[in-house]
Amino acid sequence: MLPDLIMDRARKMNCFFLNRHRLDSCKPLIIEDFQVGLITPEVMRQLQEFPDVFVCSEASVQLHPSLNDYKTRSTAVEQVLNQLRKNDVFITLRGWRDECYEVRADISEPSLMRMERAATCLFGIRQFGVDINGYVNHPELGLSLWMQRRSQSKPRWGGKLDNVVGGGLSVGFTVEETAHKEAMEEAGIPEYILKNLQPVGNVMIFFESERGLSPNTEFVYDLEFPVDFVPENQDGEVESFHLVPIKDVLPIVLSDEFKTTSLPVVLDFLVRHGVIDTESDPELGLLSELLHIPLGYFYRRATLGAGPGVPPPPLLPPPLVACMQPAADAEPEDK
Template identity: 60%
Template sequence: MSAFRLHSVSGGGNNPTLYQQPLCEREFGVRAALLMSAGVPFGGSSSSSNSMNTSNGNSLNNSGNDINMRRGQVLEVRPYVIAKNFNNFVIDDRRVDAPLPDPLTISSSRMKQCKPFVIAGFQLGLITPEVEEVLKEYAQVFVIKDQCVTLVDTLNTYDSRTKAVAAVLKDMRSQDKFLTLRGWRDEFFEVRINTGKPSIMRMERAATCIFGIRQFGVDINGFVNHPEKGLCIWLQKRSDNKQRWPGMWDNMVSGGLSVGFSVSETAQKEANEEASIPEDMVKDLELVKTISIFFESERGLSPNTEFIHDLELPLNFIPRNQDGEVSEFQLLTAREALDMVLSPKFKTTSCPVALDFLIRRGVLTDEMEPELERVKQLLQIPLLDFYRKLDE
């Protein structure tokens, strides 16, 4: 099932608009996992998700889809399938009994339809056939070749590229070409193959998924070692006003790496804005690792790399949001947190961060998920195999 479609808009003239009937991002999550864990191919559904009730952060009810959390029994909702789903761009067969490609590479039937987006000798993104058709309208900026898409030769500096592409995006937005541009944020991401490499230009954050630009973010796993309940984890519920994944549960703190901020600066900024974590606690932030996934939704392509931080918090700390992007926080036991992560209410592209933490802490075991080693593989999609300087 392709996540990119052209749909005519009634009363909208002769020009079709991309993504007017979007495929729900969450359809790649638990409802798909429930079907494919049973070996049933998933083709999408518009049915409403099951409700999730929480009370004081201590109980969860998944409305008939209860997950068996007892040791020694395999989970009904398989983390292995969910891991395939948040890598749906690079995994063709996402059923539970389907093997992973060996070696695991950025290659799939969907990718073979796309062209690399190349600027100044760097392979920086991917252009789908549907996006390519739109770019043909902007020949003053984009050059469509047989093997790749690039920019015209005169756009040979950071500023000239940024300015020209911004003008195109402004026009696309005015014509409602892409659903993702409705979430315009006036926030810019650097376009580069890695955080340690030079930036080729900057681009509006909402537009990066149109071009398959690699995105970088930071995440903070806030946890408490409770004297009675053991390991407990803070989760946030996203505001209903968020452009993406509104009203869904998420990791305690997360945010994209914007222009002008380092990984450390972004983590500190987001910790303050999203959860009011004071400086004396933020200093204990531990950068643990990075994880990478490649997800496709109705909004476009998301090759994401997340810088994962762990932060142990005191028992008396209660996070409070300051930027209006979080509606509430809940402190859950580790088992309840796993239940939440495997529920339809959890943001699909945040699942890898939470699953990684639960694996590292021994909460999610190979008794619960026999394919645990493959889940770990799917947290490390080798994006550098594609996003690279072409002569390296």
């Protein structure tokens, strides 16, 4: 049944968050008294080989005290990552991007260092991005959503269907600047259309794949396209675009053809536009919570000595605690 599939996918995109055993096996990554990441046992074993950079203990992983500013931290960690990449230890480093993300507890907090984008999932670094729902009120098709098919050459999720525009916040760009930059690069959307860009909130998920952890916060925008506007890729990272009538959207995004970590953005759109309601999904309340995982419980000022840095179940909303599952393998990224 469709409601069961919706909830199954919502749990899948939060497979790390809902795996209590896996959560408890991780150690918090602490920088300047802020928890900025989570370290899995597999990554911990590798970091212990670099004691001049990482101080690993039963309670946490911290950077060496000599690394006390943005530049020294960024340089030292990059050297470790280059060594791990040379040794081909982690699959995610094969997709090295030469693009950095800021490392911080929240979007409003100062950046403590920067890190190669492909490596952030190894450290459970909080990732921020922008997604645009490009929709059309078509005279024949009715409400419809534009989707893109990602280029096969993309290092992650190559060939999958995706939101019409989406991208991560790179060093030096604000949320709004990223929205405009990605809209032009990915879909060739001109400024006269972008002036109608509407911020509608965010979605937050905590996913794990064989590449690592993805604690994602996506800032979401809705944008109505003129009926005669057709997106056109500018940077070679999109294979094609497709206009999908709203009645056909849900089966597509729930299939393995759609990028898992973009699914919450579309589900949020469908909830807000009444396509998913309590009749079509009796667990709508729980679905809404799974679209807005409380990442602030992990990424905040740290209290060392309080265990692995994961808050006890009573701090979480009761429906989410009830969803927590026993240990399971990370999701294959191509699923």
